[in-house]
Amino acid sequence: MKKTKGAICVAVNPKIEGYTEAVVDKCSRIKQRLEHYTDYNEFNLNKKIYQLGKLVKRKEDLK
Secondary structure (H helix, E strand, C coil), X not given: CHHHHHHHHHHHHHHCCCCHHHHHHHHHHHHHHHCCCCHHHHHXXXXXXXXXXXXXXXXXXXX
C-alpha cells in the first residue's frame, strides 16, 4: 500500500505548476505519519492522498 501512496503523489505532482511544492510537502508529511498508523487508518490516509490528487488535477483543469 505504501508504494501506491507514493506513486499517486509522484504521478500527480510534476504536472502542476504552482501547486507542486505544497502537494509534495503534504504527501510526504502524510507518508511520514503512516509509520504510526494501523491498517484501517492507513486506508483512510490513502483515500485522503487520492482526494488531494483529484483536487489538484481539478485546479489544473481550471487553468
